[in-house]
Amino acid sequence: MKRQRDFIFKCTGCGHEEPKWLGRCPECGEWNTLIETPVSAGRSGSTGRSGGRNNPPPQSFPLSSVDPQEGTRISSGIGELDRVLGGGIMKRSAILVGGEPGIGKSTLLLQAAAAVETKGRILYVSGEESAGQVRMRADRLGLRCEGIEICCTGRLEEIETILEAVKPVIVMVDSAQTLHTDQAGLVPGTVNQMKYCSWELISWVKEHDAALFLTAHVTKEGVISGPKTLEHMVDTVLYFEGAVSAANDGDSRFLRAAKNRFGSVDEIGIFTMGERGLQAVADPSLLFLVQREGGLPPGTAIAAVLEGSRPLLVEIQALAVPAKGSMSRVFSDRIDSARVSRVAATLEKHLNLRLSDHDLYINVAGGIRIAEVGVELALAMAIYSARTGLTLPAFTAIAGELSLAGELRPIRRLASRIKAAGNLGFENFLSPAPANAGTEPETEMTGLRAVGDLKSAIKVLFS
Secondary structure, X not given: OOOOOOEXXXXXXXXXXXXXXXXXXXXXXXXXXXXXXXOXXXXXXXXXXXXXXXXXXXXXXXXXXOOHHHHOEEOOOOHHHHHHHOOOEEOOOEEEEEEOOOOOHHHHHHHHHHHXXXXXXXXXXXXOOOHHHHHHHHHHHOOOOOOEEEEOOOEHHHHHHHHHHHOOOEEEEEOHHHXXXXXXXXXXXXXXXXXXXXXXXXXXXXXXXXXXXXXXEEOOOOOEOOOOHHHHHXXXXXXXXXXXXXXXXXXXXXXXXXXXXXXXXXXXXXXXXXXXXXXXXXXXXXXXXXXXXXXXXXXXXXXXXXXXXXXXXXXXXXXXXXXOOOOOOEEEOOEOHHHHHHHHHHHHHHHOOOOOOEEEXXXXXXXXXXXXXXXXXXXXXXXXXXXXXXXXXXXEEEOOEEOOOOEEEOOOOHHHHHHHHHHOOOOEEEEEOOOOOOOOOOOOOOEEEEEOEHHHHHHHHHO
């Protein structure tokens, strides 16, 4: 009988295995990375955490017999985080938080660990900082540390041992790039290491009715560094972004969901970073409106937009200058440049406003990105004002979707936008007519105007 091999050759870069030595790894193409590695004792008798041969065969059961309490959520104690998650932390879920280095990912996790509303224990796994550094941050932020267990390691086997001993309700790992195990190769930080270690932790929390937070850095392109499959393995992907807000004399932070199996991806969490850490913004519109003593300068319009279920008032700024080359260009990173070009083409077609020989610069005060269609009418008014030099009336908010035919289409939740503008002291509001006739929103605002097309909007605002 042939004796089973006791050694294999594993690539230190990607973890690929071969029964014999090769000069070049056939998986990643690296040279001289295959090294002799002992075969794991449980390798031949198990197929992973949940795939062992001695485990009982899986069985199905009626969906009606499932206890609906299994889908309950845990409040993180941070209202803006709960909003983005869809109402709280879902049990047996994995949440990936991505952002640039220094944006506040570790601060967000530490504040959530101190504020989460649960009687269970929270395990904070730090692979980047020592326990003393984490405690210094907690003291600086004035956080309570009761109920928080900490371990400073990135080795998967050590983390799993602590998980079995502590049995936490919430597991927070900072960060996914520091996780490593010999089972996935000898070099930490590789694609294979991140996939293997993250999957093991995700499997543990799903088996033990817990929840997992993973932080990860982003690349220069703004996407999470590492394998794209990591985003498919988790239930929720959050992006933590930052922008300097001159109106608030501090740093603004925006938390968005790119993927959420248990809630909407349209919600946004808004914070400010200060000496006491991340603070939720009570009135987000104050971040995006510039306080002026006089009227609005040319090229400026106030838009009432929706971010998820929350109405916001933001300042749209436009600048039109003669093109420096033979072709005009659009510079806009807060509003999609394709939308800006489409609105500009509609203005040029229906108002005979020449824009094809001008460069357009578009900005949103406060640094927030706007993707909602209700910004299009305000964007059109800002571009028209910038091109003609005419100013818009003060204390006027605008909302509406603009079609290529120059018509204005109804928008959703018009009443909540009008109410938000009224609460901030705006006297006039310009929008399309409601979708259903006779359903005018109830408001005390006297300057409420409904228009049907682009020419009518120009006449109302600039006549």
